[in-house]
Amino acid sequence: MVAKAVMEDFAERILLYQNRLWSIAFAFCRNQEEAAEVVQEALLSAWKTRESLKESEKLEPWLCRIVTNQARMRLRSRKRKPTVALEEVGLQFDETGHMVGELPPWKKLPDSLLERKELVKMLLEAAEGLPEGYREVWVLVDQEELAMQEVGEILGLSVGNVKTRLHRARMMLREVLVEKLGGRR
Amino acid sequence: MTCQEVEARLLAWYAEELDPATIRAFVKHLRQCDCCTSLVGSYGGVVELGKLGKEELPVEVGEKLRDWLAAKTQRG
Helix, strand or coil: CHHHHHHHHHHHHHHCCHHHHHHHHHHHHCCHHHHHHHHHHHHHHHHHCHHHCCCCCCHHHHHHHHHHHHHHHHHHHCCCCCCCCCCCCCCCECCCCCECCCCCCCCCCCCCHHHHHHHHHHHHHHHCCCCHHHHHHHHHHHHCCCCHHHHHHHHCCCHHHHHHHHHHHHHHHHHHHHHHHHCCC | CCHHHHHHCHHHHHCCCCCHHHHHHHHHHHHHCHHHHHHHHHHHHHHHHHHHCCCCCCHHHHHHHHHHHHHHHHHC
């Protein structure tokens, strides 16, 4: 009876975060069914390992970490569809720190919702080609809008490392966007 | 500020972490450099579109998850 009450209490607390957990799982899997499975696996794992949750630790980042790990495992076991692997992008600078070459003028994002949706879809597809460590950070910061400190706690990275990975991920994705909107870099 | 320094501060610019003096230098550079204006704009485009890419939990999936969790709770 006590165990059941404890589990119900735990389940109630977890349900507060189910939107975020599902959203993270979906951002990795890009598939509703798989995302739901990932959340279920994560919740089971959370229940089994609930005693590892320290008193001082917040429930939400702890759950986010478990979902991220589950999604990571799922992606690794999945036969990945071939994606264009994005390469590390380095702008060229001369010895005085000025850019070598020219960037084409940036065309601002279209106002039309439909065109924006198309760009978002393109960006999400491109994100699948990011190196795993960059993609995880990009999903959690730019899609989930978690604070960099939180992301560091979830992924076990320093804030500096989160920033570096995020910047590189954005620079890689920028190439894709520029290609689509404004010609070559 | 140089182009290289602008690139190194892009993340802080969008995170609004730059101090006022750096913001002034950053903006001053952008006024004089088309390449960096393009870089800042396209980087911001990625940040903006990333936020739009977030998917909310569909109601029916949420209900399934709740039912699943309730069933697990019942079983103990």
